[in-house]
Amino acid sequence: xxxxSQSPSNKVTEKGKDVELRCDPISGxxxxxxxxxxxxxxxxxxxxxxxxxxPDKSGLPSDRFSAERTGESVSTLTIQRTxxxxxxxxxxxxxxxxSTYEQYFGPGTRLTVT
Amino acid sequence: AQSVxxxxxxxxxxxxxxxxxxxxxxxxxPPYLFWYVQYPxxxxxxxxxxxxxxxxxxxxxxFEAEFKKSETSFHLTKPSAHMSDAAEYFxxxxxxxxxxxxxxxxxxxxxxxxx
Numbered sequence: 001x002x003x004x005s006q007s008p009s010n011k012v013t014e015k016g017k018d019v020e021l022r023c024d025p026i027s028g029x030x031x032x033x034x035x036x037x038x039x040x041x042x043x044x045x046x047x048x049x050x051x052x053x054x055p056d057k058s059g060l061p062s063d064r065f066s067a068e069r070t071g072e073s074v075s076t077l078t079i080q081r082t083x084x085x086x087x088x089x090x091x092x093x094x095x096x097x098x099s100t101y102e103q104y105f106g107p108g109t110r111l112t113v114t
Numbered sequence: 115a116q117s118v119x120x121x122x123x124x125x126x127x128x129x130x131x132x133x134x135x136x137x138x139x140x141x142x143x144p145p146y147l148f149w150y151v152q153y154p155x156x157x158x159x160x161x162x163x164x165x166x167x168x169x170x171x172x173x174x175x176x177f178e179a180e181f182k183k184s185e186t187s188f189h190l191t192k193p194s195a196h197m198s199d200a201a202e203y204f205x206x207x208x209x210x211x212x213x214x215x216x217x218x219x220x221x222x223x224x225x226x227x228x229x
Contacts, residue, residue, distance in 0.1 A: 105157035
């Protein structure tokens, strides 16, 4: 079946511009996560959705970062006024409601801020 | 708070040799533990998981890991390395506080397999 998809796969933007990253989770997965992977680092948690609500936003690094989810499906991560330190791979993952606890990851969006 | 330490950011083995990637965790509750593999320019793929059943867990591609509570370890092994095993490996613990089950990852170990 279809896995988690993300778009775009690559994004190059100028410092100060806004960007939107999209995630399409596996159909029927109610839990959705965003993570960030900076060069040479592990993955950092950003935000968790259960359905369309985000009960855990504790990983968002600043108020320039926001995310939403609609229809218990697609999620968009928005970064406003991008900075060079925002350059990273942004990974989305989803998990079914009846949890076997593992998360299924998309291929990521590589964001480069110039 | 949950945390994961992976000893060795780079590990190099010869083809056919034993692979041992080390992971130690810290968790205030009984942990759920995972190993993921990341091939270049790809997302993460689950290798195996421990969720309080058998302490020796077998995964895909011949990998296995043993949960040792006394040592707070969850090391990943494979008896005989293949060239195709070259990738980055991440150990993670599920943060079960608050209900999110978000994953807390180690910094990763890059495995090189030499012919």
